[in-house]
Amino acid sequence: MEINEVTSLTREGDIAVLAIDSPPVNALSLAVRKGIIDALKHAQDDAAVKAVVLLCEGRTFIAGADITEFGAAPASPNLYDMQDALLAATKPVVAAVHGSALGGGFETALTCHYRIASPSASFGFPEVHLGLIPGAGGTQRLPRLVGIEKSFQLITSGAPFNAKQALEMGVIDELTGENSLRADAVAFANKIVQDGGPLRKIDDIDDKVVSARGKPEILETLLKDADRKIRAAYTTDYVMRALDAAANLPVAEGLALEHQMFFELMTSEQSAALRHVFFAERQVWKVPGLSADTPARAIGTVGVIGAGTMGGGIAMNFLNAGIPVKIVETNQPALDRGVETIRRNYENTVKKGRLSQEKAEARMALLSPSLQLEDLGDVDLIIEAVFENMDIKKEVFGKLDAIAKPGAILATNTSFLDVDEIAAATSRPQDVLGLHFFSPANVMKLLEIVRGKETDPANVATAMALAKRIGKIGVLVGVCFGFVGNRMLAQQLREMKGLILEGAMPWDVDRVHLEFGFAMGPFSVADLAGLDLGWSRETSTGSTIQEILCEMDRRGQKTGAGYYDYDENRRPQPSPVVEELILDFAAKNGIARRTISDEEILERCVYPMINEGAKILEEGIAIRASDIDVVWANGYGFPRSRGGPMHYADTVGLDHIVARLESYQAKLGEDFQPAPLLKKLATQSKAFNA
Numbered sequence: 001m002e003i004n005e006v007t008s009l010t011r012e013g014d015i016a017v018l019a020i021d022s023p024p025v026n027a028l029s030l031a032v033r034k035g036i037i038d039a040l041k042h043a044q045d046d047a048a049v050k051a052v053v054l055l056c057e058g059r060t061f062i063a064g065a066d067i068t069e070f071g072a073a074p075a076s077p078n079l080y081d082m083q084d085a086l087l088a089a090t091k092p093v094v095a096a097v098h099g100s101a102l103g104g105g106f107e108t109a110l111t112c113h114y115r116i117a118s119p120s121a122s123f124g125f126p127e128v129h130l131g132l133i134p135g136a137g138g139t140q141r142l143p144r145l146v147g148i149e150k151s152f153q154l155i156t157s158g159a160p161f162n163a164k165q166a167l168e169m170g171v172i173d174e175l176t177g178e179n180s181l182r183a184d185a186v187a188f189a190n191k192i193v194q195d196g197g198p199l200r201k202i203d204d205i206d207d208k209v210v211s212a213r214g215k216p217e218i219l220e221t222l223l224k225d226a227d228r229k230i231r232a233a234y235t236t237d238y239v240m241r242a243l244d245a246a247a248n249l250p251v252a253e254g255l256a257l258e259h260q261m262f263f264e265l266m267t268s269e270q271s272a273a274l275r276h277v278f279f280a281e282r283q284v285w286k287v288p289g290l291s292a293d294t295p296a297r298a299i300g301t302v303g304v305i306g307a308g309t310m311g312g313g314i315a316m317n318f319l320n321a322g323i324p325v326k327i328v329e330t331n332q333p334a335l336d337r338g339v340e341t342i343r344r345n346y347e348n349t350v351k352k353g354r355l356s357q358e359k360a361e362a363r364m365a366l367l368s369p370s371l372q373l374e375d376l377g378d379v380d381l382i383i384e385a386v387f388e389n390m391d392i393k394k395e396v397f398g399k400l401d402a403i404a405k406p407g408a409i410l411a412t413n414t415s416f417l418d419v420d421e422i423a424a425a426t427s428r429p430q431d432v433l434g435l436h437f438f439s440p441a442n443v444m445k446l447l448e449i450v451r452g453k454e455t456d457p458a459n460v461a462t463a464m465a466l467a468k469r470i471g472k473i474g475v476l477v478g479v480c481f482g483f484v485g486n487r488m489l490a491q492q493l494r495e496m497k498g499l500i501l502e503g504a505m506p507w508d509v510d511r512v513h514l515e516f517g518f519a520m521g522p523f524s525v526a527d528l529a530g531l532d533l534g535w536s537r538e539t540s541t542g543s544t545i546q547e548i549l550c551e552m553d554r555r556g557q558k559t560g561a562g563y564y565d566y567d568e569n570r571r572p573q574p575s576p577v578v579e580e581l582i583l584d585f586a587a588k589n590g591i592a593r594r595t596i597s598d599e600e601i602l603e604r605c606v607y608p609m610i611n612e613g614a615k616i617l618e619e620g621i622a623i624r625a626s627d628i629d630v631v632w633a634n635g636y637g638f639p640r641s642r643g644g645p646m647h648y649a650d651t652v653g654l655d656h657i658v659a660r661l662e663s664y665q666a667k668l669g670e671d672f673q674p675a676p677l678l679k680k681l682a683t684q685s686k687a688f689n690a
């Protein structure tokens with residue numbers, strides 16, 4: 001029987017199967033909640049029904065509350081009304097899980113009397129990634145099944161666990177067959193009926209939590225031993241309070257506290273920002289003009305040119321995905337060094353227990369080193385990662401034009417150079433695009449896919465699909481100096497260098513960034529990357545602090561000193577040498593130093609970046625503002641809890657940003673002139689992410 005557009009109830013003997021079919025992920029929308037309540041009522045009223053199986057159609061069990069509803073008051077019936085209906089059922093309800101039971105989906109299963117799952121199913125509370133805690137009983141019911149310690153780990157990390165682990169932990173009662181969930185669930189329910197199985201409610205179980213009652217030290221120790229990220233997360237304190245309630249309060253009081261904290265977090269700026277990033281990361285894949293029908297090319301083999309910092313990391317992405325790679329260098333020592341670095345990377349992962357020796361060897365076996373560009377004649381995609389020099393890149397692409405098979409995609413990993421000019425060095429510019437990886441290329445999630453003016457849409461579609469295949473977040477961008485990320489970064493770099501001459505110290509600038517939420521300050525990043533990128537002693541002019549530091553052999557962490565001094569554990573210390581150098585340099589250049597506030601540091605580093613983002617949007621280099629946020633959240637450590645630069649600008653207010661930029665423009669010049677789009681949106685009281 002159809003209950004509503006997303007739920008149905010079907011009788012199978014004594015058992016009623018309540019099926020949810022609400023693509024894509026069966027989130028707990030209003031229609032789903034209503035459907036479950038109405039279906040349960042039918043099942044209750046039907047004397048022939050002895051038990052209910054709750055399951056989902058499609059690719060997954062309920063993957064959570066409907067995140068699109070967050071931020072506004074929940075429509076009635078809300079999630080708690082739905083759970084009350086489940087808890088009030090007088091016939092056993094069995095949740096039958098496949099795919100992912102996440103967040104509110106997992107909590108729905110925890111309000112059922114029994115839980116079974118297919119072997120490939122998984123469970124978890126990913127709420128912390130959205131700046132939330134489980135808010136539909138998860139913090140009270142999970143501890144009653146698995147104890148306080150395990151609950152702390154699972155909820156603070158947001159990490160999923162599989163059905164086998166769920167069975168071992170007592171979260172589920174049984175595993176079903178992989179392809180017989182429905183039949184096995186009906187059989188399980190029949191057995192419960194025959195055995196007169198009780199209406200087992202988690203709320204009535206407390207043996208797993210009593211051991212923590214009156215012992216606050218248990219949670220304190222868990223927090224002390226947790227890793228840095230978890231200790232720093234602002235949601236952790238809420239998890240602690242909720243678990244303390246689970247241990248010490250009656251379940252109804254614990255639930256009430258959890259609900260109150262959930263709503264407090266849901267209406268926070270941080271959660272709104274994290275939800276923005278969640279949807280933005282899914283939006284990037286939607287490219288106007290490209291559809292599922294756009295033909296993509298098959299990529300079975302890849303060539304990488306250059307086995308330096310980037311080439312090696314790039315190659316690893318494909319090896320990890322089981323795609324054979326040919327890597328080409330100009331000379332044997334460079335080739336050997338590159339291959340050795342890849343091997344060492346895999347060995348380290350094996351040592352950490354995150355990869356088996358066999359898998360590491362299988363990946364290395366997919367790698368073919370070569371000194372001949374001609375060897376790339378049969379691969380489907382070639383990625384060039386040679387020196388950042390237009391003449392060299394053009395020469396390489398000219399040669400590739402003669403070597404690559406027809407239809408092969410020719411990509412450049414250039415950081416700044418004009419992809420159209422590189423494409424023009426070939427007779428097939430439609431096959432050329434940019435694939436801009438970020439360092440370390442085997443780790444960083446971001447991939448800027450640069451569409452040239454002649455790039456064939458099929459190649460864009462292929463690159464997007466490939467990004468997904470190798471686990472990257474692919475953001476499509478257009479051609480300009482530095483594309484989206486590096487072009488905006490240039491604004492920050494200019495200002496941070498200006499600020500230390502005008503009055504701040506590198507550690508002041510870094511501290512302000514850390515307080516804002518960046519994982520590292522920009523000067524620490526510079527020290528880590530090496531101050532000598534693109535620098536050489538022969539051409540050094542000593543005209544910037546960075547050049548002088550290189551000349552002093554303070555080239556960053558690798559030399560034990562850069563903007564900071566480093567101890568033997570690579571811990572940074574403010575450097576008196578650098579302080580004196582900066583004061584000296586400013587004096588020699590006639591720069592009068594003054595006290596610079598933290599507010600000025602933040603505004604001058606972030607607002608010009610936002611302004612550049614507006615220009616990027618206006619020029620159509622990025623498809624939408626949220627794509628820029630995805631670039632910054634995944635490639636440059638912009639705090640996700642601020643939502644990326646464009647979302648952050650929206651929260652601050654565009655009129656405020658314009659006013660501050662104009663004020664700096666009056667004092668410091670045209671670098672701060674507000675972009676026309678920014679001014680226009682501010683005048684209209686609009687936002688970037690409308």
Ligand code: 3HC
Pocket residue numbers: 024025027060063064065066067068079100102103104105107126127130132133134135136138279282283
């Ligand atoms: N609410 C609304 N929409 C959601 C959603 C949710 N909980 N989860 C996923 N979607 C949407 C996505 O936005 C996407 O939409 P689109 O096709 O229009 O872009 C679509 O579903 C498919 O999502 P994915 O691309 O992520 O699909 P995958 O197959 O790669 O992954 C998944 C599936 C593992 C379920 C993944 O979508 C996921 O992790 N979802 C979020 C799960 C989550 O965070 N749940 C907790 C929500 S908070 C909560 O439940 C609070 C509670 O405690 C009260």
Ligand code: NAI
Pocket residue numbers: 305306307308309310311328329330331334384385386387388389392396413414415416436437438439
């Ligand atoms: P690198 O100097 O570490 O490596 C370049 C390698 O290319 C060297 O090993 C060199 O021997 C080799 N090479 C030069 N000419 C060649 C040719 N004709 N044929 C084959 N091999 C050749 O440089 P890195 O850092 O790996 O940069 C490579 C490219 O990636 C540049 O365009 C750079 O701008 C870009 N990039 C660099 C990032 C970084 O953080 N290092 C980040 C993103 C992009």
